[in-house]
Amino acid sequence: MHVPATPAEEAVAVGLDGVRPALGPAYAAALGGARAAVLTRLWRALAFEPLPWVAAREGGPGSLTVLLAGGSRLEGPQPDAYATGPYVEELLLDGRPYRQAARLVAALGVPHGSEFATELDGSTASLALSRAGQPSARPDAAAPTTREWEQRVVDGHPYHPNCRSRPGFSVAEELAYAPEHRPVVELGLVAVRAEECLVTGEWPDRLRDGGRILVPVHPWQAAHVLGKEQVRAGFAAHPLMALRTLAPEGGGPHVKTALSTRLTSSVRNISGYSIETAAAVSAFAQSLSERLDGRLHITRTLGAATAHSPDLAAVLREPPEAYADTASGEQVLPVAALAAFPPARSAAWRAEFARLALSVCLRVLDLGVALEAHGQNLLVVLSPAGAPVRLVYRDLADIRISPARLRRHGLPVPPLSGRLVTDDIGVLRRKLYGSLLTGSLGATAGSAGAFAEAFAEAAGLPATADTGALLTGPLPTKALTLMRLSPGVPGDQWAELPNPLLPRPPAAR
Structure with missing residues (x-):
């Protein structure tokens, strides 16, 4: 047709x-x-x-x-x-x-x-x-x-x-900047007087020039948004899944840049709030991960800087490979890439991964933190044999922290306020369930039936009220289309999906 x-x-x-x-x-x-x-x-x-x-x-x-x-x-x-x-x-x-x-x-x-x-x-x-x-055919690669x-x-x-959806990108720009096309991107640098910047964490000497902070900028941002700024030559980097986050060609921290266009749902600039809270949230997350028996590592935010503009800001983040022994053959995959990992197609592998992801993330939620554990933020470390052994989480900009739950477990409450902090149980559960269950695990399974099968084999989950809530009704997911059709409504909106984890009634005879 x-x-x-x-x-x-x-x-x-x-x-x-x-x-x-x-x-x-x-x-x-x-x-x-x-x-x-x-x-x-x-x-x-x-x-x-x-x-x-x-x-x-x-x-x-x-x-x-x-x-x-x-x-x-x-x-x-x-x-x-x-x-x-x-x-x-x-x-x-x-x-x-x-x-x-x-x-x-x-x-x-x-x-x-x-x-x-x-x-x-x-x-x-x-x-x-x-x-x-x-x-047409990928070259064989052991790791x-x-x-x-x-x-x-x-x-x-x-x-x-x-x-x-990449509005504002020409065909040439998609080929030059999108990760699936495997380009090398030349990041630029904008020099801003230190007194005109907000910097948190440790900003490295290589990104300073006397009394000026050198803020990495994406070339698309330089061409379309920062037209009046003087952009100097920077360094080469490889774009990652998030497109505006890049791995420098010579190694070192990943660089999250501002990119003031709407990708999927959100305009990808960097708010002043994210810069202000970056160091405190990162330090808190590191202390939390120490209670999880090595099953979850959270990449550190090393430094963050903004020229008091969401269009000119950057975050330096520890690469997730820091938490894998790559020399021995361990690999680190974002969960979204599991569709390209053949062992993940087996029911036994999916069950093992579901057990790991659910047990860890539900434990973290019980302690007081709801991770936005979708397929981009959540990564899995694989053993040399391909088994899921532990998790890595990156990008702390949109987690939710419950002071009441932290206090209940005798944990220190970080010095934070604003949108990251809430004791609303509905908000906390939606944040995790809507990213992990109706996002990462659902997409890894690829169907309701495969999802139910993986969960049925994922025994040994923590016995918490949050775990029980998984089995009592529909599951939340972001209403992504409703949000795009409601430009005047701020924040997330939600839908409910059939819950494949609920016990099925016996078939009628």
């Missing part, structure tokens, strides 16, 4: 003609799969999120009908909330077929749908470009580096329709 190209799909094709025409055929071949991948993510949202213009949902044998407030009917296959592979190639709106998420959303005519449709169009085209740029594993995450967020 011929499907006419959308504006973004056509624009990428034209852009490739100008900068890398050899990729054109591969891009054209990847479009069908990219359309299905984004449409599948959108259908998950339409099936489960509390969208105000959805009047009802009616399930049938293998199908679902979404009834819209205006009287329209949207029909598709029965969704699996935890599936990561494309299973939707076409949806029917009042009997008319749609194979492109952008055109479907435009046809729905919902509030803010036009802007969202543009993002979905860009996400689809960018995803096809990402897939087109992959080598890829962590950076190489990160660059194998091609499809982005497993459940967000904006999985590859």
Whole structure:
């Protein structure tokens, strides 16, 4: 079935003609799969999120009908909330077929749908470009580096329709800066007088020039946002999964830069609050990890600096490889890369990983910290034989800390206030469950059935109230599409997913 190209799909094709025409055929071949991948993510949202213009949902044998407030009917296959592979190639709106998420959303005519449709169009085209740029066969490697594993995450967020949305990036810039294209990026430096900066932690001498702080900046930021700033030559680095976080080519701390464009859901600048709290949160996290018998390590924030602008700031962070014995054959993988790790496809391996991740993260929650343990922040250390042996967590900018729980365990409360601090049990549980269960573990399993199977084998979990809460109702997940369609509503919004961990009733006889 011929499907006419959308504006973004056509624009990428034209852009490739100008900068890398050899990729054109591969891009054209990847479009069908990219359309299905984004449409599948959108259908998950339409099936489960509390969208105000959805009047009802009616399930049938293998199908679902979404009834819209205006009287329209949207029909598709029965969704699996935890599936990561494309299973939707076409949806029917009042009997008319749609194979492109952008055109479907435009046809729905919902509030803010036009802007969202543009993002979905860009996400689809960018995803096809990402897939087109992959080598046909990877060279054998006994132990890829962590950076190489990160660059194998091609499809982005497993459940967000904006999985590859990169507004403001040209085709040339995607090829030059996106990790899945494996480039080397030249970071720039902006010199700012020390008295005009806020610096926390230890800022290294190599990033100082007399009385000035040298703030690393991403070249996209330098070109599109910091036009009036004097950017000097910096150093070469490899982009990681987060795109704006890079590993210097010569080794050393990872560099998190400001990137003032919306990737998936958020504009990726760096708030003053994150800089102010960076050192205190890092010190607190290190003390907490000491209580976990070596099963969880938290990368240290070594230094953070801002020129009192979210558009000109940077964070230096310890690389996760610091917590693995790579010389003996240990590897460190971000959880999002497990789809490219063949042993993770076995039920036994998934159960072992689920046991480790759940036991550690639930223990941390009981102590008083909810980690945002999604597939980018959470990494797993593998033994030389490929078994999951311990976890590494990075990026402390969006954890939640409960003073009451810390005090209950006799732990010191860090000198913090603001959005990181809460005793609200609902907020704490949503933060962890919505990232670990309906994020990392769900995506690693790839289906509700495989998720339930892995959990059933994950015995020995800590007996806490939080553990019990996993088995009493639906599981929370961020309502990512609702959030994109609610630009005036601050903060996270939530949906509830069917809980594959609940005991199933006996089959009727």
